[in-house]
Amino acid sequence: MLPTNVLRGVKFLDNNREFLMRRLHSLLGVIPIGLFLTQHLIVNHFATQGVEAFNQAAHFMANLPFVIFLEIFVIYLPLMYHAFYGLYIAFTAKNNPGHYSYMRNILFVAQRYTGIFLVVFIAWHVFETRFQVAIGAAEADFNMMENILSNPFMFAFYVLGVLSATFHLANGLWSFFVTWGITVSEKAQRYSTYFTLLVFIVLSIIGIRALFAFV
Amino acid sequence: MGEAAKTVIFEIERQNSTDESSYWEKFELPYRANMNVISALMEIRRNPVNIEGKKTTPVNWDMNCLEEVCGACSMVINGKARQSCTALVDQLEQPIRLQPMRTFPVVRDLIVDRSRMFDSLKKVKAWVPIDGTHDLGEGPRMPERKRQWAYELSKCMTCGVCLEACPNVNEKSDFIGAAPLSQVRLMNAHPTGAMNRDERLNAIMGEGGLADCGNSQNCVESCPKGIPLTTSIAALNRDVSIQMFRNFFGSDHMVD
Numbered sequence: 001m002l003p004t005n006v007l008r009g010v011k012f013l014d015n016n017r018e019f020l021m022r023r024l025h026s027l028l029g030v031i032p033i034g035l036f037l038t039q040h041l042i043v044n045h046f047a048t049q050g051v052e053a054f055n056q057a058a059h060f061m062a063n064l065p066f067v068i069f070l071e072i073f074v075i076y077l078p079l080m081y082h083a084f085y086g087l088y089i090a091f092t093a094k095n096n097p098g099h100y101s102y103m104r105n106i107l108f109v110a111q112r113y114t115g116i117f118l119v120v121f122i123a124w125h126v127f128e129t130r131f132q133v134a135i136g137a138a139e140a141d142f143n144m145m146e147n148i149l150s151n152p153f154m155f156a157f158y159v160l161g162v163l164s165a166t167f168h169l170a171n172g173l174w175s176f177f178v179t180w181g182i183t184v185s186e187k188a189q190r191y192s193t194y195f196t197l198l199v200f201i202v203l204s205i206i207g208i209r210a211l212f213a214f215v
Numbered sequence: 216m217g218e219a220a221k222t223v224i225f226e227i228e229r230q231n232s233t234d235e236s237s238y239w240e241k242f243e244l245p246y247r248a249n250m251n252v253i254s255a256l257m258e259i260r261r262n263p264v265n266i267e268g269k270k271t272t273p274v275n276w277d278m279n280c281l282e283e284v285c286g287a288c289s290m291v292i293n294g295k296a297r298q299s300c301t302a303l304v305d306q307l308e309q310p311i312r313l314q315p316m317r318t319f320p321v322v323r324d325l326i327v328d329r330s331r332m333f334d335s336l337k338k339v340k341a342w343v344p345i346d347g348t349h350d351l352g353e354g355p356r357m358p359e360r361k362r363q364w365a366y367e368l369s370k371c372m373t374c375g376v377c378l379e380a381c382p383n384v385n386e387k388s389d390f391i392g393a394a395p396l397s398q399v400r401l402m403n404a405h406p407t408g409a410m411n412r413d414e415r416l417n418a419i420m421g422e423g424g425l426a427d428c429g430n431s432q433n434c435v436e437s438c439p440k441g442i443p444l445t446t447s448i449a450a451l452n453r454d455v456s457i458q459m460f461r462n463f464f465g466s467d468h469m470v471d
Contacts, residue, residue, distance in 0.1 A: 175429075
């Protein structure tokens with residue numbers, strides 16, 4: 001008797017592990033990472049109201065109850081999964097924006113490049129801030145960021161990091177809506193493009209304003 | 216007409232067999248009004264002499280219907296995958312560069328082996344099973360308006376252009392590409408085909424299935440038949456989202 005999952009020597013697709021991993025990747029990008037990024041940029045924005053306001057907000061965030069568990073389950077684990085699986089996704093693509101220079105294809109490539117850049121940026125950012133605080137070498141306050149951003153190269157690096165993050169989130173949100181079958185029609189996808197463009201612009205303004213407040 | 220000596224220059228990426236390396240060869244042909252890439256290739260076959268005046272082997276290519284219905288003559292023309300029968304020389308920038316669709320194994324010159332697409336249709340059960348041990352009678356009626364809608368999806372000719380244009384279909388990935396996925400939507404829309412809907416949805420949740428789509432949307436931009444491939448993918452994403460929960464939590468609506 002022939003196996004029932006084979007037709008003329010061709011095996012039906014099965015094993016949905018990859019499917020579940022992709023869906024998890026898509027979900028984690030928005031919840032919690034997208035929400036965390038939004039919250040992070042908004043808290044940073046206190047810097048525009050002066051040293052005192054920023055320090056107070058940073059102090060509040062750093063002293064939330066169960067903060068280490070919040071960090072592990074809302075930030076570190078989801079972010080690491082999204083980053084490492086994302087790298088695998090990015091490196092299995094064969095980008096072709098030259099001959100097929102359509103808007104969505106260019107955004108597809110940009111999503112992968114910003115993703116790779118963000119792995120580097122976030123690793124450095126965490127090392128420079130949270131890790132230094134953890135080993136007791138620094139304190140998370142206005143001065144710390146002022147010192148970092150007084151270097152023009154670091155400032156440019158942070159501007160690029162913020163813009164990459166807001167772009168990656170906004171464009172990722174667009175494909176999240178497609179991946180979960182929310183925006184099916186061409187019209188829905190077009191309006192979703194306008195909406196996510198707005199998300200990109202608003203978050204970028206919030207993020208960049210905060211950076212400029214430190215210099 | 217004054218320009219008696221007007222010519223057309225072709226640069227063709229050739230390859231003698233699947234395992235051999237490729238090389239470029241140039242050809243210069245006399246221009247004729249309304250010529251297309253196929254008629255130019257026929258001219259090269261008639262007189263296989265390259266631009267240096269050396270006699271060479273005729274260039275091999277695949278073709279059948281010559282009216283963009285069969286999909287056999289697909290190749291990469293000036294960087295973009297399309298059918299050579301509808302590629303008019305007057306509308307192409309010269310020199311016209313012809314390449315095989317390297318997403319598929321090259322058989323010789325411009326001929327590729329698209330078997331993987333037909334295998335993919337089997338992998339996702341893109342057919343309507345109608346066999347029984349006795350006469351099953353007529354199936355349920357399909358509403359006319361739905362038939363008209365489904366007809367658009369049935370125009371797929373398995374030409375391979377959507378796979379060639381897709382950045383996620385390559386040697387590093389198992390992704391089956393847009394064409395077979397859209398056929399799952401077509402078969403699921405069929406009233407008899409819908410009786411095996413869950414089987415197809417579970418198949419495209421498998422390795423190399425739907426989840427490998429990265430939404431570059433090159434497929435829908437490149438499809439010569441104008442099939443709404445990305446709408447199909449998004450619609451299947453919705454179906455699969457629901458199927459995923461049904462599989463886990465259980466449902467009395469696995470088949471309906």
